[in-house]
Amino acid sequence: xxxxxxxxxxxxxxxxxDVRCKALDLDQKKTLACAIVLAGSRxxxxxFRRPMMAKKSNVVTVGSLRPRYQxxxxxxxxxxxxxxxxALDPRPYRYSEGDFVCQHGDAAGSLWIIVDGSIAxxxxxxxxxxxxENEVVGEQxxxxxxxxxxxxxxxxxxQAELLEIEKGGIEGHPxxxxxxxxxxxxxxxxxxxxxxxxxxxxxxxxxxxRILRAYTNEYALSKRMQGGGxxxxxxxxxxxxxxFSDVVDFSRHIVNLAPRRTADIVxxxxxxxxxxxxxxxxxxxxxxxxxxxxxxxxxxxxxxGEKCLQALRAAEEAAKAVSQxxxxxxxxxxxxxxxxxxxxxxxxxxxxxxxxxxxxxxVNKAARLEQLRGTDVVEGSPxxxxxxxxxxxxDELGQPIKKRYRRRSKANAKNIGEIELYS
Numbered sequence: 252x253x254x255x256x257x258x259x260x261x262x263x264x265x266x267x268x269d270v271r272c273k274a275l276d277l278d279q280k281k282t283l284a285c286a287i288v289l290a291g292s293r294x295x296x297x298x299f300r301r302p303m304m305a306k307k308s309n310v311v312t313v314g315s316l317r318p319r320y321q322x323x324x325x326x327x328x329x330x331x332x333x334x335x336x337x338a339l340d341p342r343p344y345r346y347s348e349g350d351f352v353c354q355h356g357d358a359a360g361s362l363w364i365i366v367d368g369s370i371a372x373x374x375x376x377x378x379x380x381x382x383x384e385n386e387v388v389g390e391q392x393x394x395x396x397x398x399x400x401x402x403x404x405x406x407x408x409x410q411a412e413l414l415e416i417e418k419g420g421i422e423g424h425p426x427x428x429x430x431x432x433x434x435x436x437x438x439x440x441x442x443x444x445x446x447x448x449x450x451x452x453x454x455x456x457x458x459x460x461r462i463l464r465a466y467t468n469e470y471a472l473s474k475r476m477q478g479g480g481x482x483x484x485x486x487x488x489x490x491x492x493x494x495f496s497d498v499v500d501f502s503r504h505i506v507n508l509a510p511r512r513t514a515d516i517v518x519x520x521x522x523x524x525x526x527x528x529x530x531x532x533x534x535x536x537x538x539x540x541x542x543x544x545x546x547x548x549x550x551x552x553x554x555x556g557e558k559c560l561q562a563l564r565a566a567e568e569a570a571k572a573v574s575q576x577x578x579x580x581x582x583x584x585x586x587x588x589x590x591x592x593x594x595x596x597x598x599x600x601x602x603x604x605x606x607x608x609x610x611x612x613x614v615n616k617a618a619r620l621e622q623l624r625g626t627d628v629v630e631g632s633p634x635x636x637x638x639x640x641x642x643x644x645x646d647e648l649g650q651p652i653k654k655r656y657r658r659r660s661k662a663n664a665k666n667i668g669e670i671e672l673y674s
Contacts, residue, residue, distance in 0.1 A: 316341065320414055323366045326385035328437055329416075332429050339424060341414040346406035352388070352413065357400045359392035361417045362434075368411030373403040380445075381407055390434050391441075393418050468534035470548065471607035486597035490555065491609060492562045492589065492644070493617035494533065494545040496524060498573065499584040501541040508578070516576065517541060520583055523572035531565040532558070536608055542621075546609055548596070555591060559647040562589055566638050588620030590641040612667075616641060619664035620672055629669065630661035636674030645673045 316324075316336065320343060324330050330339075343366065346352060352363060352370060363370075370388050372380040379402065382388050392398045421430050498520055505513045521543065525535060528545050536544040547558050566587045573585040592613030598605040620641060625633040640648075640656050648656075656673045664670045 320366060323364050323385050323414060327364045327387050329362075329364065329387055329430065329433050331433050331436075333424075333426050333433075335425065339416050339420045339430075341416050341420075343412060343414050346411045346413065348406050348409045348411075350406045350411075352404035352406065353400050354403050355400055359389070359398045359400055359418070361415050362390040362393060363388050363404075363413040363415050366412040366414055368406065368408040370411060370413070371405045371407040373405055387434075387437050388413075391438055393421075393434070467607065468536065470534040470546075471536075486595060488593055488595055490549045490591065491594045491596075491613075492533075492547040492549075492558060492591045493594065493609065493614050494528070494562060494566065494587060494589055495542065495618045495621040496545075496566075496569070496585055496587040497542040497621055499586055501583070504578045504581065504583070516578065516583075519576050520573045520585075523576065524569040524585070527565040527568035527572070530568075531561040533562060533565055537606075544608075544618075546594075556647045556649065559589075559591060559644055560649075560652065563638070563640075563648070563652065570637050585637055586621050587638045588617045588622075588641075589638070589644050590617035590620060591644045591647060592616070616664070616667060616670065619667055619670065623662050623664065623672070627662040627664070628660050629663055631659045633660070634658070635660055635662075635672070638674060640673045642671040642673070 320341065321336065324336055324341065330336050341364070346368075353359075353361075355374075365382060365384050365386050365388065367384060369381050369383045371378045372382065372388070388404055389400075392400050421427055421434075424430055505516070508516070520541070521538060524543055524545075528535060533545045533547050536546055547562055549555055549558055566589060570585045570587060574582045576583045590613060592611075594609040594611045594613050596607070596609050598607050599610060600606050620639045623635055623639065625635060628635065636658065638656075645653060645656060658674050659671065660674070661669055661671050
């Protein structure tokens, strides 16, 4: 609730009070007494009203402005080159934290100068700006006839004191042209500051986007943007191709390498896989040590055969590229498992940290395909190639590709049992 800041509210000595009382004529004394009684009765009524609403109280006219009010007016820039400030009839009001000075949609008939405290400019629950002492607020909506407030102005501290100047006081002032010029300058400076802030936020957004893309894939990022920052992504069941890969015996290769050398090699073999995956429409889900998980999501009715072919081409290119990375004279080798099936996608994790990923039995099957060794084979060829296709994945391919991947094996997979694969 706001109320008018009268001289009676300020601390004074006994002598000062006597002088002020003597200066008042009988009518002024009656007016002041009525105002005090009226303010007291209104204070009682407001105990039962909504505390967030700002209400304008009856005003007791003050003959002259106090020095700190004059100082705030001068510092605001509103009265530059204006000779008669008092003709504006500025009226001081106080607000408690959370009180509305004005609300979106209100008729715009005043502007305010902040004498003490700060005012938040809000759009709904979002604070756009915080204006502080000696700044003008509410001036932009005065331009034009029938204008209404664009935003809420809300007291941002336990106590905020403002000088209110009505539009009629500006229009009726002898130097109104100078006042409107000053208002235009104030708006111009705010626009300049807002432009700088917007540019800074734009650069920050670009930096944040780069960071996001460094830690998540485009598919997950698009889902997150659709869901909005306030909630998790939707959980959905999709048919998807799942890829797991791992560098064979990598730990043995790096035992004696310097840390920076190891990091360089890891980056090289992940680059060798990331490029073909992206080129063929896939998304990297995560890096797991020297392993990698990727996926291709199929939309409803999409041809699975074409997407499986793209995933297989990415696997062949990745295996070839990784083999060109050497530690000494030893080339690195890649194992890749490819499977297709129905998976659950969404944000999974704890209450404080989540990650978009795919989960389900079909994801586990792709991981087990990559991990199989010759000793796990119970039927067929124990010589498993570097690229392992599940039976379901191979069935989606055309005959020429099936002939290339015709080596059939049946193997025991951990926690799954026997699975059929081709390489």
